[in-house]
Amino acid sequence: MITAEGKSVLVELALSLLLFSTLLYNPVLLLSLAFLTAFFSFYVIGVSRRLASFKHESVEVRRGQEVVEVLRGSRFEVRITVELDWHGIVEVFDVVPPGIRVVSGSSASRVRCSGRSTVELRYEAAVWSGYRVVRFEGVKLVLHDPLGLVRGTFFVPAPMEVRVPFERARHAGLWTTSMVRLSPGSGTVLNQLIGEDYSFVGVRPFSEGDKVRDVHWRKTAALTDDDALLVKRYERLGRGNVVAVIDCSPEMSFGLANDYLDAVLGAVWMTGKSAIDQGSSFRLVLIRSRGPAVFTCGSVAELSEALAGVDVESGPVTSITEHEVSGALAPGSYVTVYTSPGTRNLTAVMGLISLAARRSCRITVVLPEVRDYGASLDPDVLGALERCAERFVSSLPRGCSVRTIGHAPSPYVIRRTLLHEGG
């Protein structure tokens, strides 16, 4: 490909030829221009052939590390060494995959080489939130001839994998806050996602020993005939089977710094740990393109391990057979389905919800707050997503409750969104 410099030389010569053959007729200059035009034309042809015969196998590209494990939000250094034999300007571009942002330095370098040379590229990068595994494929080399008139582009493979393990500590504060509010006896918060330990069944007159915080002030105020205070009455329920279903479609990620998938993982971690701590069984179902995965988490360590493998997968899942998830969906389970409007796994998600409904499970469907996560989207796309969400909600079986999670939710917002404040 002829570069901008090459084009400007050829155009300059063409215009000069026109000028000196007509308006400023000058035979000496005309012959000079014929010489220069012929020289640069033949040079471009010769160099183009030389670039075409360049073998990118002769280029050696080495990365500092082939596998990098980083914590979310942490930076990591990308180091590339390119060794090649070339005369002229060489541009090296590391092909930065989606999910990676360059924090400092540059992912490109431009140097002038003469013979066997080494080009080094060094920059700091970070993984966008919402990505678990990101793969670098290789580097793009742009070779210019010594005069900078012609260039050739080559791709040289140089793989590197960046993994982001799930962090327990990240959601620890969130979980603690929620457990304080869930503690039995306070009676104000009932977690619908894991089954209530105590369920509100009615009111009764205040008696000696009742806590003031259990007074049902609204009912007390409404019943003006009786001066007695009314307190809330609870009934302890049995242990439950808790199931979290995560749709692993790419629509779960909006490509933001604090993504919907992150909020989902935080919520699943919180719910799972609460369920395990209160003695319920907790199962995690991942709807993935290579088939659904069911994890039975008996401990927090197992829950962490299961969540570490959650990532989006581009292949669509068309259906889920009953026997694939039959072990997870016990009758009467508390099932929470985390999905997104417009998901490519819609058929599979709906099939799983229908199956859970047939087994009399209590189903909660969690969707992203589209206006928050899609704030940067085109208004038409946003509108289409909202219509998708409305259609999805209207097609859910009767009895399903629907919650939404907003962008970068604070612990308080998550608690208000996911946990039903009873009483």
Added chain:
Amino acid sequence: MKAGSWASGLVALSPSLYLTALSLATVRPTPFTVIGLLSLPSVFLPLRYQNLGILMIYAPALYSIFELMQGKGQYLMELAGCYVLSLPVLSAISLLRGSTSSGVVGSYLSSVISGTVVYAGVRAAHGDPKLVLYSLMQALISPGNTEADVLRSPELQYLTPLVAVSLVALVVYIHLKIGGGAEPFYRTVIGAGSAAVGVVAVTVLYSLLFEDVTLFILLVGSALLVVSGVAGLAFAKE
């Protein structure tokens, strides 16, 4: 290689230097002629001498305007005429300082053209610095005729061979200065240069047999440009 680059650069500038030398030999020297010749190239002085450059440009300009208001316009005309005289020198300096092929080729062309035009102006003014600018204006109005007259003049009998040598030197200069004298590309440069000499030889041969050589050059030039563009697209990977 640096010496080779400088030497080829100077040879590439030989037509411009030759024409400038002829112009300077023809023009009658006065203080304003000398100042006019030196002041514009002083813009290329290093930064530490920038004040000197400004002084060299503004002091004679202001003084000549002052004299114009006193009724003596000849100084201003001399100064302006010799500003124009320094144009080939400016082009020569920019050729030696050029860092891109297009810049060097442009500077080379402008140095030869400005050298020819300025010499034509000086010759038409019979060496009178006051009339150089006026003659140049005339030359600009009918450039073809003026240049044709000048090119036929006996003083310029060495210009054509000088231009031929300078073109080869220019190609060498570009390869050494811009291309860094890359060894693997010597063959490409020599091959392209030989082919270009062949094209010029065919053109000269054609001019001996037929009259419409201008059309022939245009056709050959445009065909070469198209072929190089197609080759650039076809061969080089993107």
